[in-house]
Structures are given as C-alpha cells and as structure tokens.
Amino acid sequence: MRARGLLAAAIAALAPVLLAAPQAAYAEWPERPIRLIVPWPAGGGSDVVARTFSQPVSELLKQPIVIDNRPGANGGIGSGLVARAPADGYTLVWVTADTHAMNPHVYPKLGYDPRTDFAPGGLAGYFPYALIVNTSFPANNVAEFVEKARKEPGKVTFASWGIGGSAHVAMEMVRAQAGFDVLHVPFTGAAPAISALAAGQVDSMIVPMSVAKAQAEGGKVKILGLASPRRFAGAPDLKTFAEQGVPVDAGTWVGYMAPAGTPDAVLQRLNRAVATVLQNPQVRDQLLKMNVEPAAPQTTTEFKAFVASEYDRWGKTIRAAKIRAE
Numbered sequence: 001m002r003a004r005g006l007l008a009a010a011i012a013a014l015a016p017v018l019l020a021a022p023q024a025a026y027a028e029w030p031e032r033p034i035r036l037i038v039p040w041p042a043g044g045g046s047d048v049v050a051r052t053f054s055q056p057v058s059e060l061l062k063q064p065i066v067i068d069n070r071p072g073a074n075g076g077i078g079s080g081l082v083a084r085a086p087a088d089g090y091t092l093v094w095v096t097a098d099t100h101a102m103n104p105h106v107y108p109k110l111g112y113d114p115r116t117d118f119a120p121g122g123l124a125g126y127f128p129y130a131l132i133v134n135t136s137f138p139a140n141n142v143a144e145f146v147e148k149a150r151k152e153p154g155k156v157t158f159a160s161w162g163i164g165g166s167a168h169v170a171m172e173m174v175r176a177q178a179g180f181d182v183l184h185v186p187f188t189g190a191a192p193a194i195s196a197l198a199a200g201q202v203d204s205m206i207v208p209m210s211v212a213k214a215q216a217e218g219g220k221v222k223i224l225g226l227a228s229p230r231r232f233a234g235a236p237d238l239k240t241f242a243e244q245g246v247p248v249d250a251g252t253w254v255g256y257m258a259p260a261g262t263p264d265a266v267l268q269r270l271n272r273a274v275a276t277v278l279q280n281p282q283v284r285d286q287l288l289k290m291n292v293e294p295a296a297p298q299t300t301t302e303f304k305a306f307v308a309s310e311y312d313r314w315g316k317t318i319r320a321a322k323i324r325a326e
Helices: 004-025 045-061 073-081 097-106 141-149 167-178 191-197 209-217 264-278 281-289 302-320
Strands: 034-038 065-069 091-096 118-127 129-134 159-161 183-186 202-208 223-228 252-259
Touching: 034 045, 034 281, 045 065, 045 073, 045 191, 045 252, 045 264, 045 281, 065 183, 065 202, 073 097, 091 097, 091 118, 097 167, 097 252, 097 302, 118 264, 118 302, 129 141, 129 167, 129 191, 129 209, 129 302, 141 167, 141 223, 159 167, 167 183, 167 202, 167 302, 183 302, 202 264, 202 281, 209 223, 252 264, 264 281, 264 302
Parallel strands: 034 065, 034 091, 159 183, 159 202
Antiparallel strands: 091 252, 118 252, 129 202, 129 223
C-alpha cells in the first residue's frame, strides 16, 4: 500500500511537467513553412483576402505561409482535410461562415464538425453583403423590393451560386425577417449567377460588397442596400437594411483555424500575429479597398465563442427554410 502511495505521489508530481512538455516543444513555432488550406478557388474573394492578410502574418511569424487551394462542396472539402491533418500548427484553414456555420446544417455527410474538430486561431475580417437587382427591376431601395415581393409572392426570383451557399441562406434570412416569398434559382457558381442577373434572366441576388460594387460601377446592376447592422466604411453612403426597415445581418467572415488538439502555444502565437496585423493601418486600408471590414482583435476564446454563436444563428435560418444538399 505504501508503494502504491509513493507511485501515485510521483505521478502527481510529474503531471505538470508532462502536460507542459508538448507546449514547450512548440515554444519556437513555427520552425518551417505553414500550409494554409483555402477551401475556395484561386482568385476568388476569400482567396485574395487570405493571401493579402497572410503576407504580414508570415512576416511576423518569420516563416512563409503557403496557400493551398482546395475548393469543393462549398468549402467543405478543404475544411475536411484540415480537420484530419496533424495538430502540429503546420496546417491551418481559412474558415468562413459557409464552412463553419452553414455547411454543417446543409450537408448531412459533411465529414467534420466545426465545434469539435478545429481549434481557434484568429478572426480576420467580415464580408458585408448587399442586395443587388438587374437594372430593369422596378425597385430602387429595399422597401420597394420588399413591397413588390409581397405583392407578387413567388414571382420575384433570386440567384445564388448553389444550394446552401451564403448567397442562398442570406436571402432566406432576409425573406424570413421581412415576410415575403421569392423563387430561388441556383447556379453552379458565382460567375454564371451574376451573368444571369446582369442579363435580366433573374431579378435579384445577395452578394459580397466587392462583387456588388464592381457590377454596379459597370452599370450592370443596382445596389439596393447593405445586409449589415451598420454602414460599411468602404461604402459609407450605402444605407443598411436596418435603416430601411429590415434589421438583418447576412454577411460572412474569414479567419484562421487549426486542427483540434493543436498546442495552445501555437494558437496563442498565431492569435497575437493576427491581432497585430489587424492594427496595421496599411493592412486595414487594403482590406477596405477589397470591401472587407477588418475585425476587432479577438482572443482565441472569443473567436471560438463567436463561431459557436454563428453556427446557431445560421443554423436556425437553414432549418426553418429546410435547406439540404445531398
């Protein structure tokens, strides 16, 4: 019995050392290049922001961040790869509201759980979304759009880049809030959806501000309002939905996550680098020019809680609209 007591005491004494050992091993992280999985096509909005933001992060970490585009399943393929990657800090994923707040409710066989398979790195920014219509559509603001949709239930059409994507779910969120009925016309990507809208084949679409501004400046669409709780510094004259009687937040966001089990020392160093970059005026100006709102720095705990709240918020809309993709 005395021997057992001594053994238990020895194990208890060693426990803090054993727990600290993995963290100490990563005190010098990173010691080699980091792979960042961007689960979207190269050249798209999320990809461009990931590359822009990761450059100053890599400079702070003193190691290259190598972008690896793995598109498919609305960001699900690339995210799944990271969920199964070694938890050593050398494989990260560029997450969005699509990958971590919408997909789990849309795809029954997604292959990962955003609540348990990932560890938080840092929130980088927000993509404010706007409602656009083709130039011949008889509405010049959100109130007129809602009025027409209410008068002609199911006749007003809206495009998206696929079932369960943010363009689809965002409109469902607006529809539920404002109380109207519209017809969803899904396309196989953003480009054909926007082309159809500009050609007058569909009436409307909710898209990131980067897309909305480019199309409006080219005279192809009209912007009716910003689906955000506050005005965007990159387009200060554009009224929000809330200012036009429909309080809704239908934008998405981007940031870094790692596989679950990644040492806290790694996550905290990554988080500090993200926070430092977010306070860089040049980076903030770059993001605003790309129509991305820089995030306020968050701790890893705050970022994890934010993603959990977004999971619940978008999930409520998806379940109510019965959105499923097989």
